Amino acid sequence: MSTDAEFLGLRQTGEPGGFExxxxxxxxxxxxxxxGGTAIAVSVATSEIVTERNALWMTTQxxxxxxxxxTISVTTEILAPGRRTNQVRVxxxxxxxxxxxxxxxxxxxxxxxxxxDGFDTMPxxxxxxxxxxxxxxxxxxxxxxxxxxxxxxxxxxxxxTQVIEFREPEIYxxxxxxxGRMCFWVRRNDDEPITLATAAFMADMVPMSVASAAGFVGGxxxxxxxxRAAQFDETRWILIDMRPHIVxxxxxxxxxxxxxxxxxxxxxxxxxxxxLRFTGSDFQKVAKGAS
Amino acid sequence: MSTDAEFLGLRQTGEPGGFExxxxxxxxxxxxxxxGGTAIAVSVATSEIVTERNALWMTTQxxxxxxxxxTISVTTEILAPGRRTNQVRVxxxxxxxxxxxxxxxxxxxxxxxxxxDGFDTMPxxxxxxxxxxxxxxxxxxxxxxxxxxxxxxxxxxxxxTQVIEFREPEIYxxxxxxxGRMCFWVRRNDDEPITLATAAFMADMVPMSVASAAGFVGGxxxxxxxxRAAQFDETRWILIDMRPHIVxxxxxxxxxxxxxxxxxxxxxxxxxxxxLRFTGSDFQKVAKGAS
Numbered sequence: 001m002s003t004d005a006e007f008l009g010l011r012q013t014g015e016p017g018g019f020e021x022x023x024x025x026x027x028x029x030x031x032x033x034x035x036g037g038t039a040i041a042v043s044v045a046t047s048e049i050v051t052e053r054n055a056l057w058m059t060t061q062x063x064x065x066x067x068x069x070x071t072i073s074v075t076t077e078i079l080a081p082g083r084r085t086n087q088v089r090v091x092x093x094x095x096x097x098x099x100x101x102x103x104x105x106x107x108x109x110x111x112x113x114x115x116x117d118g119f120d121t122m123p124x125x126x127x128x129x130x131x132x133x134x135x136x137x138x139x140x141x142x143x144x145x146x147x148x149x150x151x152x153x154x155x156x157x158x159x160x161t162q163v164i165e166f167r168e169p170e171i172y173x174x175x176x177x178x179x180g181r182m183c184f185w186v187r188r189n190d191d192e193p194i195t196l197a198t199a200a201f202m203a204d205m206v207p208m209s210v211a212s213a214a215g216f217v218g219g220x221x222x223x224x225x226x227x228r229a230a231q232f233d234e235t236r237w238i239l240i241d242m243r244p245h246i247v248x249x250x251x252x253x254x255x256x257x258x259x260x261x262x263x264x265x266x267x268x269x270x271x272x273x274x275x276l277r278f279t280g281s282d283f284q285k286v287a288k289g290a291s
Numbered sequence: 292m293s294t295d296a297e298f299l300g301l302r303q304t305g306e307p308g309g310f311e312x313x314x315x316x317x318x319x320x321x322x323x324x325x326x327g328g329t330a331i332a333v334s335v336a337t338s339e340i341v342t343e344r345n346a347l348w349m350t351t352q353x354x355x356x357x358x359x360x361x362t363i364s365v366t367t368e369i370l371a372p373g374r375r376t377n378q379v380r381v382x383x384x385x386x387x388x389x390x391x392x393x394x395x396x397x398x399x400x401x402x403x404x405x406x407x408d409g410f411d412t413m414p415x416x417x418x419x420x421x422x423x424x425x426x427x428x429x430x431x432x433x434x435x436x437x438x439x440x441x442x443x444x445x446x447x448x449x450x451x452t453q454v455i456e457f458r459e460p461e462i463y464x465x466x467x468x469x470x471g472r473m474c475f476w477v478r479r480n481d482d483e484p485i486t487l488a489t490a491a492f493m494a495d496m497v498p499m500s501v502a503s504a505a506g507f508v509g510g511x512x513x514x515x516x517x518x519r520a521a522q523f524d525e526t527r528w529i530l531i532d533m534r535p536h537i538v539x540x541x542x543x544x545x546x547x548x549x550x551x552x553x554x555x556x557x558x559x560x561x562x563x564x565x566x567l568r569f570t571g572s573d574f575q576k577v578a579k580g581a582s
Contacts, residue, residue, distance in 0.1 A: 056542050057515060057563035059350040061395040063371045063378050079390060080354045085514065085565055087354050089393065099370060102380065102395055104352040106514045106563065110540025117538045119469045119504045119545075176467040178410045213410045223348060223376065223397045226517050228544035228563050230537045245548075245559045246521045247408045249401025251347050253519035253559055254410075255546070257536075268536045268544055270561060272348035272397065272519050274376055 004045035004197040007163075007188075008038065010074075017050050019074040023066050030158040032068040034100060036060070037160060037204035040225045043090040043103035044197040046076040051086040051107040055196055058105035059226040066094045084109050110231060118230070118265035120257060121175035128185040128237045128261065131167040137184060138219075140168050141208055144182075145217045163189050164202055169239070180213025180244040180254075187237045194238050199267055200227045202240060203256045206271035209242035210252030220252060220273035227269040235260040250275045295336035295488040298454075298479075299329065301365075308341050308367040314357050321449040323359040325391060327351070328451060328495035331516045334381040334394035335488040337367040342377040342398040346487055349396035350517040357385045375400050401522060409521070409556035411548060412466035419476040419528045419552065422458040428475060429510075431459050432499055435473075436508050454480050455493055460530070471504025471535040471545075478528045485529050490558055491518045493531060494547045497562035500533035501543030511543060511564035518560040526551040541566045 004010075009021045019042070021027070027038040040060040047055050066072060072092050080087035090103040125131070139151050167185040174181055186202045188194065194202075207220030239261075244254035252275050258267040295301075300312045310333070312318070318329040331351040338346050357363060363383050371378040381394040416422070430442050458476040465472055477493045479485065485493075498511030530552075535545035543566050549558040 057544070059352075059395060059515070059517060061350075061370075061378055061380075061397075079352075079393065087352055087514065089352075102370065104350060104393055104395055104515070106352075108540075108542055108565070110542060112540065115505060115538060116540075117470075117505050119471055119535045119537070120467075121469065176411075178412065179408075180410055214406060214408050223378065224350070224395070226350060226561065228536070228561065230539040230544075244410045245519070246410070246556055247406060248521040249399075249403065249407075251399055251401060253348070253521075255559070265537055268546070268561070270517065270519065270559070274399070 002045060002049065003192060004195055005049065007198060008042055008045055010042065010045060017076040019046050019076065020071055023068055023070045023072065025068065026160060026163045028068060028159045032159065033065040034072065035160050036062050036222045036225055037201040039092060039101035040227065041197040041201040042074055042092065043105065044200055046074055046090060047088045047105055047107050050076045051078060051088060053086060053107035053109055055229060056106045056108045057228045058103055059224055060101050060103040061224050062101055062222055063099045066100050071095050072100060116230065120265055122259050122263050123174045123183055123241055124172040125169035125183055125239065128167050131169040131185055133167050135166050135168045136161065137166060137205055137208055141212055141217060144212060147217060160201065165189055176243060180209045182209050182212065182242045184240045185237050186240055191236055193234050193236060195232055196229045196267060199238055199258050200225065200269065202238065203258055203269045205240065205242065206254040206256060207252065207273040207275065210244040210247055210254045210273065211275055213244035214247040216277050218275055218277045220275040223272045223274065225269065225271050227267050229267045230265060232266055233260060233264065237261045238266065247275065293336060293340065294483060295486055296340065298489060299333055299336055301333065301336060310337050310365040310367065311362055314359055314361045314363065316359065317451060317454040319359060319450045323450065325357040325363065326451050327353050327513045327516055328492040330383060330392035331518065332488040332492040333365055333383065334396065335491055337365055337381060338379045338396055338398050341367045342369060342379065344377060344398035344400055346520060347397045347399045348519045349394055350515055351392050351394040352515050353392055353513055354390045357391050362386050363391060407521065411556055413550050413554050414465045414474055414532055415463040416460035416474055416530065419458050422460040422476055424458050426457050426459045427452065428457060428496055428499055432503055432508060435503060438508060451492065456480055467534060471500045473500050473503065473533045475531045476528050477531055482527055484525050484527060486523055487520045487558060490529055490549050491516065491560065493529065494549055494560045496531065496533065497545040497547060498543065498564040498566065501535040501538055501545045501564065502566055504535035505538040507568050509566055509568045511566040514563045514565065516560065516562050518558055520558045521556060523557055524551060524555065528552045529557065538566065
């Protein structure tokens with residue numbers, strides 16, 4: 001098994017492509033329920049284990065969530081086994097057999113002689129060591145909106161934010177400016193290198209950037225998370241570079257570019273969400289309970 | 292049924308969520324086999340019919356292709372029926388029951404009072420009436436690479452290119468410049484308004500832009516196509532604005548922004564592909580046979 005499997009608490013069941021894990025608090029949203037980022041990370045990690053190849057692309061559809069400590073069973077199947085590329089399907093179910101998430105994706109053998117090239121430009125930002133420490137994305141959104149609200153200390157590290165650290169860089173220049181562009185440096189608290197699975201776990205933040213672009217404070221229910229990957233080098237910090245696209249009828253879409261500390265484009269992610277608008281009285285609730 | 296259903300030759304079978312269609316030549320690649328753009332268009336169109344809602348997002352995984360005139364059976368299921376949002380799954384199989392494509396997506400009721408907003412900038416390009424007529428994307432790629440090769444007339448309108456027209460605009464300025472940025476105005480030959488399903492059909496062109504960004508002439512086998520939608524107004528022409536992201540080990544990833552003639556962002560699409568490099572002797576073959 002991999003460091004991903006350890007991070008995600010994954011156990012192999014002995015069935016072909018069978019795994020399970022518990023909804024531990026670091027794999028949960030702020031309200032303790034299964035976090036979407038966990039579902040895509042599990043889909044990536046189990047696909048890589050089953051196919052013995054690197055994940056190229058993964059789409060995870062969020063069908064339902066599960067309460068704290070629920071056991072989630074995961075079945076990871078190879079739909080089309082190719083010499084180089086495997087098309088895969090991953091399904092996560094709760095103990096009652098209900099579907100929690102469904103994923104489609106592919107893994108492959110990246111030709112060592114195939115070139116690497118990235119065709120996007122990284123925003124010019126301050127490095128992690130010179131960026132605002134101890135931030136939360138939700139707190140940053142409130143600050144941007146000019147809202148004074150101190151997140152209670154006990155709400156700062158609920159759920160998945162227990163195991164990751166956010167720092168907010170200064171953005172000196174942006175290659176593709178527009179509303180709602182936000183950047184965060186993110187690392188694992190234990191400073192382990194970041195893999196595709198853990199990057200997907202960290203990057204599940206599009207709803208907030210889309211709400212911010214539309215000019216309101218909010219978040220949303222993610223309908224999916226899709227990630228497309230390059231190769232991950234030994235990076236401890238990644239830059240989550242959020243680029244919202246569209247808001248229409250209270251649904252939203254956005255992308256995230258994921259950069260290494262050395263400025264290499266590691267992955268491109270995208271999400272669609274159903275948006276939620278928060279008002280003053282919601283902040284306390286949100287701080288305690290929402291994803 | 293819809294204009295999409297007519298375009299795609301979709302028939303309802305009478306089974307719940309059951310449809311079928313034949314791989315007619317306008318739904319095929321240049322070699323007559325099932326075209327990936329058809330698979331995502333069918334997934335969008337049947338999801339909208341079954342749920343009576345607009346598609347918000349769709350990911351189609353290309354598992355295999357089917358020969359000319361094969362009958363494809365489509366099953367469109369609602370995985371999670373919400374008051375507003377439906378999470379759906381679509382599966383296409385050939386007459387032997389083999390999976391050709393698998394899709395996950397969502398449809399929803401876009402709140403009429405929800406704002407529309409787009410957060411990207413459209414490239415400044417010449418309008419369709421002042422753009423290079425009668426182009427093919429493959430021919431444009433060759434021209435960009437400085438390769439003199441006249442596509443045989445009989446190869447210019449094979450497969451799906453029979454029913455759509457491409458024009459290549461002049462790009463006056465690009466908001467996010469980089470290698471491989473390419474734009475095409477596209478419309479249906481019959482000048483019917485473009486829907487999300489037909490836009491997805493037209494935008495299945497990421498491999499070419501990624502190859503072009505990496506500095507070689509080529510294409511690729513698409514592994515998936517993912518589209519995220521706003522609302523489509525009465526647009527006859529769409530601008531396919533291709534933005535490649537990454538090439539690594541002969542796999543590639545890229546996005547497409549889809550704009551209306553009036554400059555509204557209609558959708559954002561993305562694909563991952565396994566890249567193919569073409570050399571001189573391949574062009575004739577490609578012109579006749581590849582997607």
